[in-house]
Amino acid sequence: MFKLYDETEQSTSRDKAAIIYLIKNGCKIPSCQENPKKFEENRLNKQKSIERIERKLEGKTPKIRKFPLYPIAFYSSDDLRWSLIKREDPKTKDIKERIFVTFKGMGRNRIFEICCGRRQLPIFQIFLEDWQLYQGNEKEYSLDMVLLRSASLVWRKCKESSSKEAANSLMDAYEPYLKVTIDIDNLTTEGAGVIRDEKLKDVERRIQNYGKLAEDKDLTPNQKTNLKQLKSRETGLGNCFPRPSKPAYEGNANIAIGISFCRQKVIAAAIVDLKKGKAIVYRTAQQLLGKDYSQIPEYRHRQRTNRNKRRKLQLQGKNASITEAGQGVHLNRVLAKAFVRLAEEYNAGVIVLPKTDGLREIIQSGIEAMAEQKYPKDKSRQRQFLKEYRISVHNWDYFRLRRSIEERAAKVGIPVKVGCQPSKGYLPQKAQQVALSVLERVV
Numbered sequence: 001m002f003k004l005y006d007e008t009e010q011s012t013s014r015d016k017a018a019i020i021y022l023i024k025n026g027c028k029i030p031s032c033q034e035n036p037k038k039f040e041e042n043r044l045n046k047q048k049s050i051e052r053i054e055r056k057l058e059g060k061t062p063k064i065r066k067f068p069l070y071p072i073a074f075y076s077s078d079d080l081r082w083s084l085i086k087r088e089d090p091k092t093k094d095i096k097e098r099i100f101v102t103f104k105g106m107g108r109n110r111i112f113e114i115c116c117g118r119r120q121l122p123i124f125q126i127f128l129e130d131w132q133l134y135q136g137n138e139k140e141y142s143l144d145m146v147l148l149r150s151a152s153l154v155w156r157k158c159k160e161s162s163s164k165e166a167a168n169s170l171m172d173a174y175e176p177y178l179k180v181t182i183d184i185d186n187l188t189t190e191g192a193g194v195i196r197d198e199k200l201k202d203v204e205r206r207i208q209n210y211g212k213l214a215e216d217k218d219l220t221p222n223q224k225t226n227l228k229q230l231k232s233r234e235t236g237l238g239n240c241f242p243r244p245s246k247p248a249y250e251g252n253a254n255i256a257i258g259i260s261f262c263r264q265k266v267i268a269a270a271i272v273d274l275k276k277g278k279a280i281v282y283r284t285a286q287q288l289l290g291k292d293y294s295q296i297p298e299y300r301h302r303q304r305t306n307r308n309k310r311r312k313l314q315l316q317g318k319n320a321s322i323t324e325a326g327q328g329v330h331l332n333r334v335l336a337k338a339f340v341r342l343a344e345e346y347n348a349g350v351i352v353l354p355k356t357d358g359l360r361e362i363i364q365s366g367i368e369a370m371a372e373q374k375y376p377k378d379k380s381r382q383r384q385f386l387k388e389y390r391i392s393v394h395n396w397d398y399f400r401l402r403r404s405i406e407e408r409a410a411k412v413g414i415p416v417k418v419g420c421q422p423s424k425g426y427l428p429q430k431a432q433q434v435a436l437s438v439l440e441r442v443v
Helices: 002-007 013-024 036-057 121-136 163-168 189-216 221-236 285-315 325-345 359-374 379-392 398-412 427-436
Strands: 072-074 080-088 095-103 111-113 148-157 174-182 252-262 266-273 278-284 348-354 416-419
Touching (some): 002 013, 080 111, 095 121, 121 174, 189 221, 252 427, 266 325, 278 285, 278 427, 325 348, 325 398, 359 379, 398 416, 416 427
Antiparallel strands (some): 072 148, 080 095, 095 111, 252 266
16 A cells, blocks of 8 residues: 555545555544544554654663673583582581582582572472483483583672672672573473484484495594494483373364453453454453452552662662562462463463563553643643653563463463554453464464
8 A cells, every 4th residue: 555655646635545544544444434533642652652762763872781790601411410419507507418510611629509499499300310310321311301401600699799899809799690491391201202202313314314325435433423423312312311291281273362461451361262253251360360469459569669769769879779570570470370270271272472572662652642642732741641650550571471471381281372462452352352363373
């Protein structure tokens, strides 16, 4: 339509008006008459969005860290050596066994104790069990089937360190923090079997290629070494590390759960029958969480309280490191658990999440357009309206919420796809449209 508009530059104004009318309505003829107020609201929304993008593109100089501390990356499973060592607990004075790790290339004297929460402890216990079993049976097991895939040693600022300590010694202000990546499918016997079959198929193909090459000419010393390593890997892949058994999730391909985000009501979900294109049931955040919903108002109240405290400390020139991030992470996990439970209840074949790219900009542009429409040509009252509105609504990190849902769904085995959330309509209806936006890819 835009190309047709450019080509009708010399045409009559009636033709151009007709093309503009179709562009405004998504290349469709609407069944009802156009609402001038609604059109003006949408125009202001887009105008504010463009203005915000232009202000961002004016350029900001990138912030450079004063003290660059670079991470150390480990890409091989045997770069980390795990052990169980007894030591005295400094508080209870009891002798307890703790998990320790050493890093390849750092020397055996540099040994680190693993300090983690209850959620991460089972993963590190599997790392230890895999390594102990591999150490005693290197010829029978392969590192390809170890749960650990890669790791990185980064530096995190100590919570208890002061600015004076940071000025005296950089190492006193930061502590080592280990980040690891795992293959979630490798947590179960069924998933490990699928991974083993894929790797075994690749190894057998490469061995066959060396066999065909050996028929034509003699292999070089390097090729013979590689072939020997491949045969050793093939033997090791015959055995899997012990894992608990968990049947694979089998959902209905015609049932999908769509999720929509909003600053007023946080989130909503819709169970949709993709075959009929209709919603089976809608769920708000309050219906999903039940008794746990009271945590959301508490979290919003804490956000406002911490915001005021930070402002007071900043005015006094003090360090304002007050945050409610821990409570936000907990709520994301609670919401993710509720969504996955809903998907299991209706045997959904897929969870569809909206795109988070540009979501904050769309919401902010809509608020600015609302302020300008309510108080035209009055900048001070518009700023006051924006300030009060931001305080009254939540400031949710939807990117982290999306990651929590993806991680929780991956544990169960429910696939997650990304759809498009419309800017108009009620929140449950938006969730329905998000689910239907990937209809062609799901069915």
